Amino acid sequence: MKSVLKAFIASLLLIGVLGGNLTLHAQASKTLTIFAASSLTDAFNELATAFKASNPDVDVQFSFGSSSTLATQLQEGAPADIFASANSKQMQVAVDAKRIAGKPSTFAKNRLILIVPVENPAKITGLKDLANAGVKLVIAADKVPVRDYTNTMLDRLVKLPAYGQAYKDAVLKNVVSEEANVRQVSLKVSLGEADAGIVYRSDVTPDIADKVVAFPIPDALNTLATYPIAVTNDSANADLAKTFIDLVLSDAGQDILVKWNFISVRIPELPATISLPTDGKLHLDGQVLNPLALSVDDLKANYAPQTVSVEYLNGENPVKANYTGVLLRDLLDSAQVNLNADVKNDKLSTFIVATGADGYQAVIAWGEIDADFGNQAILVAYESDGKPLAEAEGAFRLVVPTDGHGGRYVSQLVSLEVRDAPHVAK
Numbered sequence: 001m002k003s004v005l006k007a008f009i010a011s012l013l014l015i016g017v018l019g020g021n022l023t024l025h026a027q028a029s030k031t032l033t034i035f036a037a038s039s040l041t042d043a044f045n046e047l048a049t050a051f052k053a054s055n056p057d058v059d060v061q062f063s064f065g066s067s068s069t070l071a072t073q074l075q076e077g078a079p080a081d082i083f084a085s086a087n088s089k090q091m092q093v094a095v096d097a098k099r100i101a102g103k104p105s106t107f108a109k110n111r112l113i114l115i116v117p118v119e120n121p122a123k124i125t126g127l128k129d130l131a132n133a134g135v136k137l138v139i140a141a142d143k144v145p146v147r148d149y150t151n152t153m154l155d156r157l158v159k160l161p162a163y164g165q166a167y168k169d170a171v172l173k174n175v176v177s178e179e180a181n182v183r184q185v186s187l188k189v190s191l192g193e194a195d196a197g198i199v200y201r202s203d204v205t206p207d208i209a210d211k212v213v214a215f216p217i218p219d220a221l222n223t224l225a226t227y228p229i230a231v232t233n234d235s236a237n238a239d240l241a242k243t244f245i246d247l248v249l250s251d252a253g254q255d256i257l258v259k260w261n262f263i264s265v266r267i268p269e270l271p272a273t274i275s276l277p278t279d280g281k282l283h284l285d286g287q288v289l290n291p292l293a294l295s296v297d298d299l300k301a302n303y304a305p306q307t308v309s310v311e312y313l314n315g316e317n318p319v320k321a322n323y324t325g326v327l328l329r330d331l332l333d334s335a336q337v338n339l340n341a342d343v344k345n346d347k348l349s350t351f352i353v354a355t356g357a358d359g360y361q362a363v364i365a366w367g368e369i370d371a372d373f374g375n376q377a378i379l380v381a382y383e384s385d386g387k388p389l390a391e392a393e394g395a396f397r398l399v400v401p402t403d404g405h406g407g408r409y410v411s412q413l414v415s416l417e418v419r420d421a422p423h424v425a426k
Contacts, residue, residue: 030059030237031060031061032244033062033079034061034063034082036062037064037084037182038064038065038181038183038184039182039183039199039202039203040084042205042260043108043256043257043259043260044064047248048060050256055240058240063080065181066140066141067086067091068090068143068145070085071083071093074097075097080235081232081235082230082232082244083100083229083232084227084228084248085145086110086146086225087227088104089145090143091104091230094232099232100232101230103230104230105228105230105249106229106265107227108227108265109226110201110224110225110262111200111201111217111222111225112149112199112200112217112222112223113204113214113216113217114126114196115186115199115212116212117189117190117192117194117195120195122195124195126215127157127221128162130170131166131171134174135195135196136195137194137196138175138177138178138189138197139179139197139198140180141178142178144180146200150198153198153217154171156221157221160304177193182199182203185203186199186203186212187208191211201261202260202261205260218302219292219335219336222334224289227262251266265340270286274355274415276355276357276414277293280395282294282413284331284332284334284415285416286417287338287418287419288335288338289336289337290334290335292334299325300382303330303334304326306324306325306379307323308323308401309322310323312404312405312406321385322386323381323397323399324381324383325382325383327377327378327379327380328369328378328380329378332369335418347366347367348366348367348370348373350366351365351366351418351419351421352364353415354415355410355413355415356394356412357414362398362410364400378398378399379398380396380397380413381396381397382395392411394411394414395413396413396414397413
């Protein structure tokens with residue numbers, strides 16, 4: 001009888017210990033709730049797997065959707081630990097609603113592409129065909145970040161003589177559906193429910209890659225999307241949320257994002273010297289995401305022409321001329337300068353080194369050409385007084401209309417290298 005009683009007591013003790021352990025485990029287990037733009041679905045699921053490998057007791061739950069919808073939900077008090085938006089505008093909505101703790105960090109960038117079903121029933125070959133009668137175009141709804149970027153692209157096309165306002169009007173007339181998020185756009189196209197759609201490069205995922213054909217959007221027209229991330233103001237797991245964000249910003253996290261066709265926010269160090277091109281083209285390089293090598297024909301075909309009348313002194317000699325070419329800032333937009341979105345006015349510490357074939361160099365500060373600051377119409381010219389540049393000037397010449405002397409009128413221009421000011425020592 002005593003042995004039976006001892007066994008019974010031991011069983012009760014064992015149940016108590018196990019129950020206590022289960023209670024402790026339940027208490028230790030935490031849930032991290034992440035609101036994220038739908039274009040991040042695949043990359044963030046992989047990031048969650050990597051996160052859980054180091055944090056096995058954390059349950060990561062996602063709410064994927066349009067950044068505008070998620071921002072509104074946060075504004076209305078929806079509980080979350082992290083918000084990852086597809087643009088700064090919707091992050092600012094959450095900031096203004098006092099739902100964000102600290103300063104958001106930009107963690108990825110993205111580009112727009114045009115996609116069509118693999119059968120391509122509308123015989124689309126590029127942006128121009130989106131204005132053809134009868135094309136069924138699907139795009140995102142107003143306030144969805146990808147729609148904002150799409151609108152910016154259309155506004156740039158309006159400025160080109162080959163497109164114009166009539167093109168934009170015809171494209172918008174062909175819109176048959178406006179979707180709540182970008183993944184719904186890519187899904188409709190992959191199912192053949194539309195002839196074309198505008199999405200991010202990261203939206204051509206493995207599950208639809210064989211169902212669509214992607215056409216790149218010319219860099220001069222494309223818009224670089226920036227993605228900010230932040231911890232919410234009332235996160236119950238703020239330390240864990242910060243740990244997840246640290247992973248996203250780490251080299252390992254950035255590699256995962258690149259794997260899913262996002263652009264890393266890492267800014268690599270540049271060499272101390274500039275190499276002179278010898279292929280007869282103008283090279284735009286340095287701190288850019290999309291290095292360019294351009295011929296005169298490239299400039300004429302892909303950029304809006306500009307003509308400026310200038311007067312300057314070449315030594316003691318006065319010069320008057322009408323130069324035609326492309327705005328320097330249009331070329332920089334096309335090269336997609338890799339600015340640090342988290343540094344206030346980072347562009348104002350950015351400069352462009354213009355180099356001639358003979359090694360002659362001059363520097364242009366970004367602030368001189370930026371529309372919010374100097375707004376100067378500095379030109380990369382390919383014609384003078386309606387004719388190709390003289391042989392001594394080369395195929396390209398830098399033209400700075402506000403300069404009284406011609407020192408920065410770099411002849412035989414072969415290189416435009418984007419650089420950043422030296423960092424402040426810490």
